Every structure is written in C-alpha cells, then in structure tokens.
Amino acid sequence: MMKQKIEQLAVQLEASLAAVENKEQLAAFWQEFLGKKVHYSLLMTELRNVPAEERPQAGKIINEAKKWAEAQYQAKSEQIAQIELAAQNAREAVDITMPATRRPAGSLHPITIVKDQMVDVFAGMGFEIYEGPEIEDDYHNFTALNVPKNHPARDMQDTFYVAEDIILRTHTSPGQVRVMENQQPPIKVLVPGRVFRSDSDATHSPMFHQMEGLVVDKGITLCDLQGMLDKFVQTIFSTDVKTRLRPSYFPFTEPSVEVDVSCFECGGKGCSLCKGTGWIEVLGAGMVHRKVLENGGIDPDVYSGFAFGIGVERITMLKYGINNMGYLFENDVRFLKQFKD
Ligand code: DAH
Numbered sequence: 001m002m003k004q005k006i007e008q009l010a011v012q013l014e015a016s017l018a019a020v021e022n023k024e025q026l027a028a029f030w031q032e033f034l035g036k037k038v039h040y041s042l043l044m045t046e047l048r049n050v051p052a053e054e055r056p057q058a059g060k061i062i063n064e065a066k067k068w069a070e071a072q073y074q075a076k077s078e079q080i081a082q083i084e085l086a087a088q089n090a091r092e093a094v095d096i097t098m099p100a101t102r103r104p105a106g107s108l109h110p111i112t113i114v115k116d117q118m119v120d121v122f123a124g125m126g127f128e129i130y131e132g133p134e135i136e137d138d139y140h141n142f143t144a145l146n147v148p149k150n151h152p153a154r155d156m157q158d159t160f161y162v163a164e165d166i167i168l169r170t171h172t173s174p175g176q177v178r179v180m181e182n183q184q185p186p187i188k189v190l191v192p193g194r195v196f197r198s199d200s201d202a203t204h205s206p207m208f209h210q211m212e213g214l215v216v217d218k219g220i221t222l223c224d225l226q227g228m229l230d231k232f233v234q235t236i237f238s239t240d241v242k243t244r245l246r247p248s249y250f251p252f253t254e255p256s257v258e259v260d261v262s263c264f265e266c267g268g269k270g271c272s273l274c275k276g277t278g279w280i281e282v283l284g285a286g287m288v289h290r291k292v293l294e295n296g297g298i299d300p301d302v303y304s305g306f307a308f309g310i311g312v313e314r315i316t317m318l319k320y321g322i323n324n325m326g327y328l329f330e331n332d333v334r335f336l337k338q339f340k341d
Contacts, residue, residue: 002043002046002050002058002061002062003061005043006043006061006062006065009033009039009040009043009065009069010065010068010069013033013039013069013072014072016029016032016033017029017072017073017076020076020080021080022080022084023080023084026073026076026077026080029073029076030073033069033073034066034069034070034073040062040065040066040069043062043065043066044059044062047059047062107336107337107339107340108339109328109336109339110316110320110322110328110336110339111209111312111313111316111328113316113339114236114312114315114316114319115192115209115211115312117235117236118192118211118232118236118310118312118315119190119192119211121231121232121235121236122190122211122213122232123190125188125228125231126188127188127189127190127213128188128189128190129189129190129191129192130175130178130179130189130190130191131175131191131192131193132169132172132174132175132178132191132193133169134168134169134193134194134195134196135162135166135167135168135169136166136167136168136169136174137165137166137167138164138165138166138167139165140174140177140178141159141167141169141170141171141173141174142154144174144177144292144295144296145173145174145176145177145251145252145292145295146251146252146289146291146292146295147251147252151251153250153251158170158197158198158199159197159198160196160197160198160206168195168196169193169195169196170195170196170197171195171210171212171309172191172192172193172195172210172211172212172309173212173252173307173309175189175191175193175212175214176191176212176214176252176288176292176296176307177292177295177296179191179214179296180214180216180293180295180296180297180298181296181297184297184298185216185217185218185298185303185305186216186217187214187215187216187217187305188214188215188217189213189214190211190212190213191211191212191213191214192209192210192211192212192312193209193210193211194207194208194209195207195208195209195210202323202324202325202326203314203317203325204325205313205325205326205328205329208311208312208313208325209311209312209313210309210310210311210312211309211310211312212307212308212309212310213285213306213307213308213309213310214288214305214306214307215228215305215306215307216288216293216298216303216304216305217303217304217305218302218303218304219304220287220303220304220305220306221287221304221306222245222255222257222287222306224306225245225257225285225287225306225308226243226245229243229259229283229285229308230242230243233261233282236315236319237261237264237318237319238264240267241261241262241264242261242262243259243260243261243262244259244260244261244262244279245257245258245259245260245285246258246259246260248284248286250284250286251289252286252288252289252292252307253285253286253287253288253289253292253306253307254286254287254289254290255286255287256284256285256286257284257285257286258281258283258284258285259281259282259283259284259285259308260279260280260281260282261279261280261282262278262279262280263277263278263279263280264280266278273318273321280318282310282314282315282318283308283309283310283311283314284308284309285306285307285308285309286306286307286308287304287305287306287307288304288305288306288307293305313325313328316328320339
C-alpha cells in the first residue's frame with residue numbers, strides 16, 4: 001500500500017520536476033512536494049495507520065523516498081543554477097574584438113599655448129615668475145608707477161573700480177613695484193597675469209592677459225632690452241625676424257619705446273598684415289623711470305633697469321592670424337581644436 005503510494009508519488013514528482021525551468025518554479029515544486037504537511041511529510045503521518053510490525057520497514061522506505069525526492073530537487077537546482085549562469089554570461093558577454101570608442105584628447109587654449117611658450121623663453125633667460133594680485137590698490141597700479149591722481153595718463157585705461165582705492169589691475173605693471181618692494185637688485189622677473197579694462201571690440205576684451213618683464217641691475221641699458229627681445233620674437237614668430245624700437249611715452253619708463261617686429265608674413269616687403277609698412281607693433285617697453293625705482297626702494301643712482309609689457313592676446317592673434325579677439329573667448333570647440341600644439 002505504502003510502497004504503491006510512494007511509487008505513484010515518484011511518477012508525479014518526476015513529471016512535475018521535468019516541467020521546472022527556473023528558480024521560481026523550483027521553489028513552487030519544493031512547496032508542493034517537500035514542504036511541511038505536503039506529500040512526503042504526509043507519508044510520515046500516515047505511518048500511524050500502518051500495522052505496528054510493518055512500521056519500521058515502512059518508515060525506512062518513506063525515509064529513502066524522501067531522500068530520493070530531495071536528491072532530485074538538489075540535482076534540478078544545480079542544473080537551473082547553471083542554466084541561469086550561462087544565460088547571464090550570454091547577456092553580459094563583451095566582444096573584445098570590437099573597436100573601442102575613442103575619447104578625443106582635448107587641447108590647450110591658444111592663449112595658454114602662447115603664454116607657456118613666452119614663459120619658456122624668458123625662463124630660459126633666467127627670469128623668475130611672479131604673480132601679483134588681480135584686485136590691486138590704486139597706489140601700486142598707478143601712483144607708484146608715476147601716474148599720480150588726475151594725471152592724464154590715467155585716461156589711457158578704463159578702470160574697473162571695486163572701491164574708492166581698490167581696482168581690478170589694468171596692467172601687470174604693478175607687479176614691478178611689488179617685486180622691487182620685496183627684493184633688491186639684481187632683479188629679473190616675469191609677471192604673467194590677467195588684467196581688466198572696460199573695453200570691448202574686435203581687438204579689445206574687458207579681460208585679457210599681459211606679461212610684464214623687469215630687469216634691474218647695475219649698468220642695464222636699452223641694448224640689453226633689445227637683445228633680449230630679439231631672442232623673444234625669434235622664438236615666438238620666426239628665426240629671421242628682428243626688432244625695432246620707436247620712441248613712445250609711458251609714465252613709468254624714460255625713455256619709453258614701442259617695439260616693432262619685422263613682418264614675419266612678408267619678410268618686411270609690406271603686406272596686409274603689416275599694413276604695407278613691413279613692421280608690426282608688438283609691445284611697449286622702456287628704461288624704468290627713476291621715480292619708479294625710488295618708489296620700489298631702489299637707488300636710481302646706483303641701479304638702472306628696463307621693463308616691458310606684452311599683450312598675450314595680441315601675440316597669439318599675430319602668431320595664428322586671428323583677426324577677431326572674440327574667437328579667443330567664445331570657446332567654440334571648432335575653433336579651439338585647431339590649436340594642437
Ligand atoms: N603697462 C603698459 C600697458 O598696459 C604696458 C607697458 C609699457 C609695460 C611699457 C611696461 C613698459 O613695463 O615699460 O599698456
């Protein structure tokens with residue numbers, strides 16, 4: 001009787017198990033056959049109805065049947081785990097022979113490229129780098145540079161005022177004074193940085209970059225300045241260019257000069273870049289005014305020096321033939337990506 005029942009149950013179990021295809025169905029199968037108070041557990045309770053002398057034998061058979069059922073379950077469970085793992089592997093498979101998506105490398109901004117080149121040239125000549133504050137006081141930006149209050153030269157620069165005597169520096173020249181206040185000659189510094197003027201058109205931007213140079217020592221002359229600038233323009237533009245100094249005026253230098261470079265486009269014959277003159281203006285410079293040396297705590301009867309101020313945007317535009325400063329600040333990637341160093 002019991003044996004028959006067990007055999008029937010085994011047939012039923014095999015049929016059910018054959019239909020099991022996933023974990024959920026497997027769990028349901030367990031509930032149906034091996035859970036509490038269902039098939040195999042019930043068999044045990046039915047032992048009560050078996051005559052006492054047959055009971056040990058029947059108990060043994062039931063136990064074996066239950067073990068068999070559990071083994072069936074176990075085997076199926078392993079099979080399903082393997083099937084599911086294989087399915088997961090298939091889903092996550094990566095074709096390692098497929099070409100990778102390349103991330104394009106960025107490039108430096110043209111101003112950064114030129115600024116770095118300029119710093120390199122001067123660092124190679126032994127200049128130290130000093131960076132002064134962008135928010136500057138009136139004294140360092142103007143007064144100490146021999147531009148007293150109400151001096152007409154202040155009109156040359158449209159200043160952004162932060163407070164009455166606090167401004168956004170209009171040039172990097174205050175860096176000269178700050179260096180001299182802290183250091184005695186020999187001085188050889190380069191002051192790169194951002195400057196600000198209320199000005200905006202094709203060749204002006206309210207924020208732009210300058211690079212100030214200052215050399216102070218015994219016996220420094222304009223010839224030293226020109227020799228050094230020759231080296232500078234030859235590195236930045238072309239090895240066969242030369243410089244020309246034209247008299248000019250800046251309150252902080254005496255004499256003051258405007259520095260031209262021979263046209264690297266036409267070699268000096270005259271073209272649209274140099275407007276037919278063969279020369280291109282690149283920077284302002286001069287011998288440091290004795291009052292400025294004094295304001296910096298340096299004795300002008302013992303020492304002399306030269307200074308120069310270079311517009312980084314101007315050099316960048318000349319070097320790359322850019323005719324509108326706006327391009328340098330719009331950050332249009334189509335423009336910027338042309339400047340791979
Ligand atoms: N600071 C001047 C400007 O912003 C540029 C300049 C001219 C700097 C002559 C100098 C210099 O050091 O000697 O226009």
